[in-house]
Amino acid sequence: MRWPWTISKPSGVIAMHERLVDVFTSNGLITAFAAVGLLMLVCNLVSKHLTGGRIHGSAIAIAAGLVLSYIGGVATGGEDGLADVALFSGLGLMGGSMLRDFAIVATAFGVDVEELRKAGLNGVVALFVGIIMPFALGGAIAYAFGYTDPVSVTTIGAGAATYIVGPVTGSAIGASSDLIALSIAIGLVKSISVMIITPAVARSISLNNPSAALVFGGMMGTTSGVAGGLAATDARLVPYGAMTATFYTGLGCLLGPSVLYLVVRALLGG
Amino acid sequence: MIIYGVALLAACMLAGNIIGELIGMAIGVSSNVGGVGLAMLLLVFVVYRLQKAGCLDTSSRRGVEFWSSLYIPIVVAMAASQNVVGAVTGGPVALVGGLAVVAVSFALVPVIARLGQGKYAVALDDIETERGDRDA
Known part of the structure; x- marks a missing residue:
């Protein structure tokens, strides 16, 4: 007291x-x-x-x-x-995956079907090449570095597509959190280097017209990399690149845990 | 109403995931197959149809656009809650892989752009480097 x-x-x-x-x-x-x-x-x-x-x-x-x-x-x-x-x-x-997937689905809202039709064949070709090539290359590099099981190769390969495709694919096929983090890291290296390198090499790869920008968006796929890189090159090209890039993540999320995973699993066994 | 847009988005995501689960079951994968990608395609299709029918007012659109614009912050939060310590022990895979992929991708852009010189393949008059505004 x-x-x-x-x-x-x-x-x-x-x-x-x-x-x-x-x-x-x-x-x-x-x-x-x-x-x-x-x-x-x-x-x-x-x-x-x-x-x-x-x-x-x-x-x-x-x-x-x-x-x-x-x-x-x-x-x-x-x-x-x-x-x-x-x-x-x-x-x-x-x-977490709930809000992340929700926001990603929402980004598809920006896509206009009419505009997509005008994108023509090269945009579509770029999308498929732009997903399959990094996936194969990233997966091969992962394999070379000792990640030899199908889930690891697929997750890291998908990360080489974008830092969204990687985690979405990885969590769909049951990859561990450190693999998912690695797939984000590889996607991030891609995204940042696209932003930095694009304005420097735009001229030498004829990235000066909307058609090339459509292809560019489909090839790179990383929305922030494409938007940042094109904005630093010529702001008028941004919507064209962003349009195909918007499809990239959806297509990657569709192909990654399905077709690409099954191909990897068939190649590596297991 | 804004909730209509949010509900549309939610419905697309749930429907996409259900289809993804069904595909997963069908091909014998113990996981969801492409649910997010399917949901995106579904949203594109439904929005296209609703706009044609004039059933999508501005405030409903805003419900979707709000979530779309939260995409980057959510990715930042996702990055901040990953097992980076585990990734770092993975070594130089990220750096080597990332840079190799970017180099090859850049090299392929002009190759694919030349495939079909479509109606867009006209250079914009003079590239005055427009350092446009860059809001995230």
């Missing part, structure tokens, strides 16, 4: 701290929205001021996400990156 303050004060401070942290943890998804928004704001500023807009803000944000994921993984020893840190557990829901 004599020292109510000195006794209750420390526990009161802890209780207050807990209650405040509780606001974040019990509103996990909302915290994730705020955290990702803040991260993207910072990354867009970095893109604008430190890279002169050469590297797309979203690519920097994704790279930063992977770095944070690494830090979270080292700090907690868990398998879900930053989402294993209680404060950021909502990232697991926001970036």
Whole structure:
């Protein structure tokens, strides 16, 4: 009774701290929205001021996400990156397959069937070559590096398509989280290098007309890589490239866990 | 109403996944086969039909567009919740694979663009490097 303050004060401070942290943890998804928004704001500023807009803000944000994921993984020893840190557990829901697939399906909304018809044969050819070639090459490289089972080869090969096709394919065929992370990493290398290299080589590959942009979008497939690369080359080409690129992910998600996986499984056995 | 668009999107995703599961069962794969891709194709088709019929008002569209525009942030969240530590121990596969694929892809762009010099194959008048605005 004599020292109510000195006794209750420390526990009161802890209780207050807990209650405040509780606001974040019990509103996990909302915290994730705020955290990702803040991260993207910072990354867009970095893109604008430190890279002169050469590297797309979203690519920097994704790279930063992977770095944070690494830090979270080292700090907690868990398998879900930053989402294993209680404060950021909502990232697991926001970036989980349910909302991710929902948002990806929504991007198909931008595709106009009439425009697609005009894309003609080369756009379609580019889409198939653009999915099968990176898949085969990425899968072969994975095999050369010792990933010899069908699930690993397929997941890494699909990651060489885009960082969406990789995880979607991987989770469909039961790949482990580290394989999925690897497929994201390879897709990210692709996306970032497309953004950086496109303006430099545009002239030498005749990337100066909408038809070539359609082919380019279908070949590269990475929407942010294509949009960023074309914007840095000639902003008028962006919609053409983005249009075929929009189809790339859907087609890749369709082919990856089905036809391509079955081909790989037939080749490697198992 | 915005919820109509969101519900349409949800219905397409569920239908796509159901078809994907059915295909998976049919070909004996213990997983969903192409559900997301099928859902995208389904959405394209349904939106096309609804627009032709004039049944898709602006606010319904906004329900879909909102989720479409959350695509990159969601991918960022996905990146932040992956097992990167596990990937890093995988070594240089990502770098070698990624760069090799990009190099070959660039080399193939002019080859495929020349296949059928369609009606779009006219160079835009002068490439003044337009460093367009680049909102994510």
